[in-house]
Amino acid sequence: MYGKGLRQLSIATVAALAVSLSLVFFYAPLDADQGFIQKIFYLHVPLAIVALLGFIAGGVFAVAHLRSDEGRWDAYSYVSIHMSVIFGVAVLVTGSIWAKASWGHWWVWDEPTLVSFLIVFLMYATYYPFRYAIEDRDRQARYASVFAVTAGAFVPLNFMAVRLAESLVHPRVFATTGGGLPGSMMLTFLLSLTAIGLLWVTLVKFELTAKSASGQLKRLRRALDAPPAGGRPRVAPEVS
């Protein structure tokens, strides 16, 4: 039952988002260097961290799928990657806005984390054309899991390589998280991170529930010997 606990989770997410937004705008102090612009940090960085963790989760679920050959792990992996790609769009757009506000350009190659993230995003965006090009459903699921595992191994390597490529002349554009953050900012950041994390989990559960409902519907239709519904053939994984 995927929908179980979805209401509590949603309430918790809304509460966390409300609290963190309040903290961002009413509690966190203004940054000395960047001023009000720095407030984007509380949105952009948690989105990025959660998206990356989501990709890793997709890889872990893929490993479980390969070992157990159970369909639900494949569904978890698919939805995790799907959600992280969507969050990835948000990361890139908010990052671009931050770059424009800080440096006057909508894109900068100087920020190694943003560039690494772009490459990771491009890698996972190929998951869909790749998946849908394979017709046999079982094979599609297995290959998708192999892709998710390979891409998971790729992520840390990519961040390392891009960071090394970074010319030591250009300073980091965005404030570093962790070291140097005053307590009030750290608290706000951690709460934002929690809120975005909860949002990710809630939306993933939401999507899994919808998929599960569709799957049950198909099952019911088959059991009743009813004629198949119209519409395009679904290739995305079914959850039963």
Add this chain to the structure above:
Amino acid sequence: MTPTRAAFAAILGKDLRTELRTLQSLPAMALFAVTTFVIFRFGLDRTALSGSLAAGVLWATLLFAAVLGINRLFVSERGEGGFDAIRLAPIDRTALFAAKAAALLVYLLVLELIAVPVFALFFLDSAAALGPLVAVLLLADVGLAATGTLISSMAVNSRARDLLAPLVLLPLVVPLMIAATGASEPLLAAGGPAYDRFGTWLGVLALYDLIFLLVGYAVFDFLLED
């Protein structure tokens, strides 16, 4: 010789002998590389290259030529039932991965044997950089062979396989390209080869090779399951 090792040798031998007899991939790859160099000459409006431009042109061309070979790597297996044969044989299926990766490595080395001297002829002042460049080429080729074989084995079973392999492969080899060009750029500097962070980049290449050889070894069995 264990049956797995014998299978490895047999598949590798078959591939190399087939390529030697039919010359399907290699001439095309080499010709493509040389023509691309000419296109770059006109596209960039330059007759001499050094530093980052030289590294970029060289590695981008080698990568795209490699994709030509990667697209064709498993075509015979798919057409002639090679996958089924491996599934039935009482050996470690990873022998197929190892043999194909080794074959691709050989193709890449032969490609570079032709393309790199031509590149030097077209664009470089001196051949001094070519010696140390060999180390970079070798390490990068191993990584390219590992990921290329992995992606190719999946793409061959899909629709639009010629499109899929480059699409998925290109982001995957970005770290490899970063390291290869990072090491090559100082080597190809105008004043003579320099070795800025040469060891670091070679280390990154070696790490990339290790990781993707391991990943390939770990997942290849699942790819062959029916």
Add this chain to the structure above:
Amino acid sequence: MPALPLDEAGKYVAGAYVVFVVLIVVYVAIMAAKLQRIERELRELAAFAEARASGDQAAGVREEVGA
């Protein structure tokens, strides 16, 4: 690093948060469409099952009468 004056900077910050909200709302809208489709299909299936059940009933009655 020059800090933009509050009114200019505010637009960018607002823009970023607006993008975030829009993405969430678009996602919810797409899921709503999916839910509508599921509801419609369930309705069709319920009608189909009922029609079949009453059809069986009618057939059962006819058999009784016939036998």
